[in-house]
Amino acid sequence: MVSGPRFEPSLIKNKVKREDVYRKRKKAKSQDKLQRRLAQAKLEANDPAAKQKRKSENVPHTLDNMREFDPSILTAELEASSSAVPLDVEGAPKTPEDPDPNAQPVNETAADIASDDFAAYFESVLDPTVPPKVLITTGFKATKVTYDFCDELSTIFPGAEFIRRKKGKGFEMGKIAMWAGARGYTNLCVVNEDQKKPNAIIVVHLPNGPTAYFKLTSIDNSKRIPGHAKATTHYPELVLNGFVTRLGHAVGRMFQTLFPPMPEFQGRQVVTLHNQRDFLFFRRHRYAFRSPEKVALQEIGPRFTLKLRWLTKGIPAVQHMGEPAKKLRFDTDEPNDQAPQVAEQVEKCEDAKGASRQLVQPPRQNEYLWIWKPELETTRRTFFL
Amino acid sequence: MVCTFYAGDELGNIKTLRIYEKATPSGSRIQSKTIYDGSADGKRKGIQGIALGSGAVQGRSINTSHADGSVSSLSLSEDGIPNRDHEWQEPRMKPGQRFVGIAAHGRNVYTCTSNGALRKTWADDDNLSLQHAIAALPMRICDWHLAADEKSFIYGGEEVEVSVWDTERAFASELPSVELVSQTSKKRKRSGNLLPGETWRAKNVPNDFLSLRQPVHNTSVTHLDTSSDILAGTIFGNVRRYDTRSGGRPVSNWKGVSKVGGVKLVEKGYHDNEVFVADQGCNLFAVDMRNGRVLYGYKGMSGAVSSVASAPSLLGSVSLDRFFRLHTTKPPPEDAKQRQEEKGEVVDKVYMRSIPTVVVWDVDVPDTDKQKMPVEDDLGEEYDGDADDVWDHMEQTAQRNRKKKTK
The missing domain is CATH 3.40.50.10480 (Brix domain)
Incomplete structure (x- = not known):
């Protein structure tokens, strides 16, 4: 069998041979993987800590855990960096204006919720x-x-x-x-x-x-x-x-x-x-x-x-497209019998x-x-x- | 620092948003800071309007109208700590109503509610006691706007046509009785249609092709360059421009400006012929005043815009998705028929943690930062602190700049 460091089966011109080589390589590869897995499983059966360590290190990248930062994520309290840091960039004042009476409310999100x-x-x-x-x-x-x-x-x-x-x-x-x-x-x-x-x-x-x-x-x-x-x-x-x-x-x-x-x-x-x-x-x-x-x-x-x-x-x-025109009227103190006009009244x-x-x-x-x-x-x- | 915006929210907090030319270490050009924490009461005292005025003694005064019918006036000290000067109540505001307008001019603070309770409040010389004057406007007002010279104001609403009132006469006239209004159905003289104090009222657009009356529902009104030039947005998606010198019908009526729902607000831009129109969805457009064409829309907005404030070459907006966004604005083309080459975009946004309701631009800039304002030096000396003068100068420089570029 032809072999070399950069050998590709696709370079073989004979179809039968090419398929044969390819199949053998694929099988060898999967066998190799299986053996590695079995060895790892054996090792980790004896040592559960190693399994924990591998699992904690080997986290796959998913769209979900790589999501873009959204400032409205509730765990992300960027309080310190967004408002209270003294600024020293050009164009920004070196602020002596953050004394304690200006302390920012911390539970604003909680109040909103x-x-x-x-x-x-x-x-x-x-x-x-x-x-x-x-x-x-x-x-x-x-x-x-x-x-x-x-x-x-x-x-x-x-x-x-x-x-x-x-x-x-x-x-x-x-x-x-x-x-x-x-x-x-x-x-x-x-x-x-x-x-x-x-x-x-x-x-x-x-x-x-x-x-x-x-x-x-x-x-x-x-x-x-x-x-x-x-x-x-x-x-x-x-x-x-x-x-x-x-x-x-x-x-x-x-x-x-x-x-x-x-x-x-x-x-x-x-x-x-x-x-x-x-x-x-x-x-x-x-x-x-x-x-x-x-x-x-x-x-x-x-x-x-x-x-x-x-x-x-x-x-x-709800839109009231066809209703008759209301007259111009003033708000007087006596209760009116007309239906309320303002939305959400x-x-x-x-x-x-x-x-x-x-x-x-x-x-x-x-x-x-x-x-x-x-x-x-x-x-x-x-x-x- | 380029400029400052003030924003109020549903919980009654007031925040300053300082805009810098470059990103601060936090990675944002905007630095937000709560200067007044009103969240103890929940939504009961949510802010419905902010008007900045010159302070009673010195510095800035922030006048805010609240959902419970109270109006408060804060003054900002040098180091930005607010002190409450005055607070008063609008007893005519009923549950379910809201403040539709607040304006400050000199020492006077005007507030207007959706059921037509207009109030002018000013402090005595000794700044201790408050004086009030009240006037009554029709019900179902959706927006109220004071002219820059304080001499007139405009309003519009549901089945309330856009109308111009003389401020002095509005407060001088007696409160109209119900009978007076109910007479409007009878045949009367033309001039008799106007209410005491009212100087001009718009006429409804002609009936449609089935000769059906077009319902009236103005959601937002604003003054353009002069006090006789008025722009109104309707709930049916139309933007109408009125000139009080040329009859009651709109001089132009642009249909279908808004894409989702009706027009929520119209606001004059900083450049000539530029207005901003927000719809009930999440669109904000810059519209050319000359032909009603949309110049550009802003991308990346996910909630309905509740308030915008335009500053030189910048625009601040707050929306229901709890973000303050900073936009750039580009001047409309010289010729209305040309196409808009440059489009404005959202350059930065900051999460406000509660739903902001209103944003205003602070015209005054602290002395230390004045040299960083984008104005020419020869005009920079002429600042005398008066709000109107600052406006005028800025307008001129903006025009001059643009002309130079085009040559």
Whole structure:
């Protein structure tokens, strides 16, 4: 056999010989690799520390762990470098202006999170045994696939209720959100469909928003998952993985408000929303302790994948294009009988129980807190959640 | 240091954003610093407007309007530490309403709410007690803007046409009664349509091809070069230019300027014939005032722009995605028909940690940094600290510079 330091089998002109040499080389290579692996495994079986060391050193580069720095990542507190460093670059003053009275507030992000629209859920003022009411509906024209998916969705959220979307004008999403908010619902899920397949979910937090639009793909119903378990009505545990930025936290907190704050552990059900490269993978499992060391996992389903497309402030907008012109009028102190005109103006409405709730009018325009655009992804390593 | 911006946010914090010519050691041209921490109250005291004025004694005064109806006036000392001078409440602001305008001129601070409560406040000579004057404007105002000379102001809103008022007469006239307004439906004289204090009101655009009335919803108004030249953006995506000397109809009406939703704000640029238009999505465009064409848009914005402030050759913007962005601006071409060669871009951004609501440019620059301002030396001597004069001079130099280049 011809051999040499820079020998390439592709240089052999005879096809039979070329293939033969190539096959032999390939086999030798894989055998060599296998032997190395076996030797390593033998070595590490005796010395677990070596395995640990190799694993900690040998971390593969992935898009996820090489992601571009985003200043809104919540663990990245660049407080010191961004504001309090005395500057000595030309053009910058040598600052004697950072004395102690100018100390920067450190918990600004915490204050921002604590005052967002989901804060009521996390302040534990709600009864933990009562599941949050979630209204599930579809787009205006839905087919059986979407209804089936909605039925599965309503088994996931313990307080879910599926209502068919009413047809016609006056049942815009903003209007439905307004009514649902006044009736004590905390979330509205609208499943949209295109070409007779569910393609998007809009989640509205009630009563004041925000509204998130997710692209919906890779739906697997429970039936299609081999060996799936049956769901019970216990409140599930919730695992939210990989939400690191402020936007990611907003999405994670929004999903958290769909579930009761206190899970029922005897049900052993876990709902997972795993964020990887901005795709949110939804899974539901049941776990079982086979022995003190071993845990078994059985999938319940459904499976689907979400991707955030936009997030707007407030509930969805409703435009009143054809309404008659309002007269110019002044604000007088006496209460007016006319409907409130300003977007998001609030009225009181009496609940059946007598508790007064705020009826939040839908705004005239959606204000985008964040919107996905191709130009935002400057590299493949740019992620937003 | 090139210039300073002040930004207010939903939590009631006030931040300064100092812009440097080169990147600081932190890797950014922007240095952000919280000068007033109002986050203790949560969103209750979120800032809805900032107006910079000359301080009562010396230095800068920052007047802020808050979501709970209060207005506060801070003065900045030499080392940048704010002291609260005054705080007052607008009792006519009801829940669900907001401040749509705040302006400071000399010692006067004007505030206007969306239900039409206009207030002028000024401090006494001894700077101890406050004097107030109030006036009533129509409801459903979306934006209110004071002219540079304080003599007039403009507003526009939902089913409220763009309107010019005489400031003095607005405060002198008695509060209009409801009956007066309800008479507008009856046949009356043309001049009688104007409210007391109002000097000009826009007329709605003609009906469309189905002869249907076009709804009126102005979201943002601003003055152009003179106080008779007004620009308004509507929720339907139109940008309209009005000249109060030529009737009530707009002199130009550009349709479809905004790409997502309607126009959110219009703001006059620093160059001639340049305005900035932001839509409800996340677009910010520079528009040529002569023909309404979009000169360029900025890339990399991911949230709706809530406020912009233009400085010489720079533009600061804050948006709902919690970023302050620094943009460069390029002058429009000499001839409106020529194509725009250079495009402005986002040069830097800084994460603000909470949602900023408003940004303003500080015209005054501290004395130590004055020589670094991009102005010519012969004009640099003429600074006397008066805000208007600084504006005028800067404008002239900018023009002169451009002419030299083109020759």
